Amino acid sequence: MIGVGMLELGRMAFDSLLHDKHPTVTATMAGVMVLTLIINLIVTRVERHYGEKYKSALLLADAKHTLSDVFVSIAVLVSIGLVALGFPRADGLIALCVMVFVAWVAYGIVRQAVGILSDTARLDPAQVSQHTLAVSGVRSCRAVRSRGMEDSVYVDLKIEVDPQLTTAQAHEVADRVEETLHGAYPQVVDVVVHVEPAGHR
16 A cells, blocks of 8 residues: 555656646645644554554554654655745655655565565574573574564474483473573563473484
8 A cells, every 4th residue: 555655656746847737835735734744743652652562563564654654744844835935846856755765664564574474584593503502401402493573583493302301300491491592682572492302303
């Protein structure tokens, strides 16, 4: 939807520059844009707050989208001012700048969404294994997987321990692995450790 809006904005910008089509500036228009700017600022702050609180990719993405609307509103106000001062082509030029900005925001949202939907690895498996193998009692580490958002990562992995350990002792090793990874990666919110006896496949 952002992409469609961007294309329509580009079409209108070229109409303004090439066909000399310019808007008629009114005080009502400026007032509406100021009100829109204030509302979008409030919405952006609320969405970002709850997006970070609940680790919601949807709310954080929409917060970015709404923030882009804030900058667009500012650009429109500047355009209205320049047109009122006798520079009608400023409307088309600023519209092109807004189109580029909106395209960049859309790219960022899509890139983040694709990473989540395609289950992109968020952490280097070799590095995670290195941290895990440094934990006392871990004989090997494999099948390291990480997913989620950049600031909200979920990790699961398999470790091998001495087969002579009791269940409680093996559980303690797994707990130390979790603590180590949480300490090494602040963005990790959950670690699932699968414990197996050494030599078992």
